[in-house]
Amino acid sequence: MTDDEVKRILYVQTSGVESPGRSATVFFLAASAAAMDVEVGIYFTQTGPTLLQRGTPETLRIKPGGATLSHFMDQARDLGVRFYVCQPSLDLNDLKMEDLIDGVEMIGGAAFNDMALESDRVICF
Amino acid sequence: MTDIEIAATLDCRGLTCPLPVIKLSRAIRTIETGAVLEMLATDPGSVPDLEAFQKQTGHTVIEQSQAEGVFRFLVKRMK
Numbered sequence: 674m675t676d677d678e679v680k681r682i683l684y685v686q687t688s689g690v691e692s693p694g695r696s697a698t699v700f701f702l703a704a705s706a707a708a709m710d711v712e713v714g715i716y717f718t719q720t721g722p723t724l725l726q727r728g729t730p731e732t733l734r735i736k737p738g739g740a741t742l743s744h745f746m747d748q749a750r751d752l753g754v755r756f757y758v759c760q761p762s763l764d765l766n767d768l769k770m771e772d773l774i775d776g777v778e779m780i781g782g783a784a785f786n787d788m789a790l791e792s793d794r795v796i797c798f
Numbered sequence: 799m800t801d802i803e804i805a806a807t808l809d810c811r812g813l814t815c816p817l818p819v820i821k822l823s824r825a826i827r828t829i830e831t832g833a834v835l836e837m838l839a840t841d842p843g844s845v846p847d848l849e850a851f852q853k854q855t856g857h858t859v860i861e862q863s864q865a866e867g868v869f870r871f872l873v874k875r876m877k
Contacts, residue, residue, distance in 0.1 A: 680854070705816040705847075708823035709854040748820065 681712045683792040689720030689766070690733060693742075696724055697735045699798050700745035700754075707752035714792075715749075716757045716785055723766050725756065725773045750776070759785065802861065802872060805833035811840045811868060818844045819851055826857055826875050834860065837871045844869055 684703055688695035699715055707713045717725060724730065730743035750756070756777045763769060770779060780788070789795045808825040810818040818839045829835055837848075845862075848871055852859050861872040 701816050705819055708816070708820045709851055710823075711854065748816075752820065752823070 679710075679712050681714075681792040681794075682706050683788050683795045684713070684715045685795065685797040686715055686717045686721040686724070687719040687798060689723030690726075690729060691720060691723075693733055693735050695798065696733065696742055697745045700742075700749040702796070703754045704745070704749040704752050707749065707754050713749075713752075713754045714757055714788060715754060716759075716780070716788070718759065718762045720766060722758045722762050722768055722773070725758065725777055726768060727772060727774055730774065757785070757788075802834055804836045804872070805829040807836040807838070809838050810844065811838050813839070814841045815843045815847065819847050822848075822851060822873065823855075826855075826873060829875050831875050831877060833875055835873045835875065837873060839869045839871070840867055842869075844871075848873070 684699050686699045690696070703713045703715055724733070724742065730746045731741055733742040734740070735742060757780045758773070758777055759779065759781055770777070806825065806829050808821055810821055813821070818837070818841060822835075822837055825835055825837075848859055851857070852873070856876045858874045858876055859871050860874050863870050
């Protein structure tokens with residue numbers, strides 16, 4: 674497969690720990706896309722980065738008594754989904770890169786917009 | 799029924815979206831190119847999902863049937 678044939682979807686996650694019910698869908702869909710050989714990234718902004726705080730995925734339950742977020746997050750990452758944040762979003766939530774789970778990549782607004790332009794679709798949650 | 803040789807069977811009965819497609823994407827890599835994987839599923843969403851999977855990945859659903867609430871797909875690895 675040449676690079677031009679690879680399809681790309683960029684998801685944007687704007688909700689965080691304040692709304693568990695809005696936290697898992699992005700990982701479901703990202704994992705499904707990655708399973709179809711789509712190149713997938715998730716950009717966490719507004720309160721989205723709070724989902725990436727070390728210790729959070731293991732404890733955040735999507736609904737009372739249900740599975741934790743880490744289950745869905747790991748599923749997506751195992752399939753190669755990449756996670757992105759930018760500095761202002763971290764500042765908004767009083768987070769630093771070292772507070773986050775491993776493997777999260779720091780980008781900026783220009784890089785985000787470039788990714789959006791290079792993607793086949795951008796989907797916002 | 800046909801005489802298609804089945805290289806492996808993936809049992810996704812009882813699993814819901816997105817697990818069947820995720821497991822399929824892994825399982826298809828474990829068989830040889832040109833070989834056929836049998837997949838069983840109970841999630842009705844797996845029907846449109848396999849349609850999408852074959853469209854996007856090029857692997858082909860060569861046979862599809864349903865009996866007693868179980869969907870059976872034969873998926874051929876194409877690359």
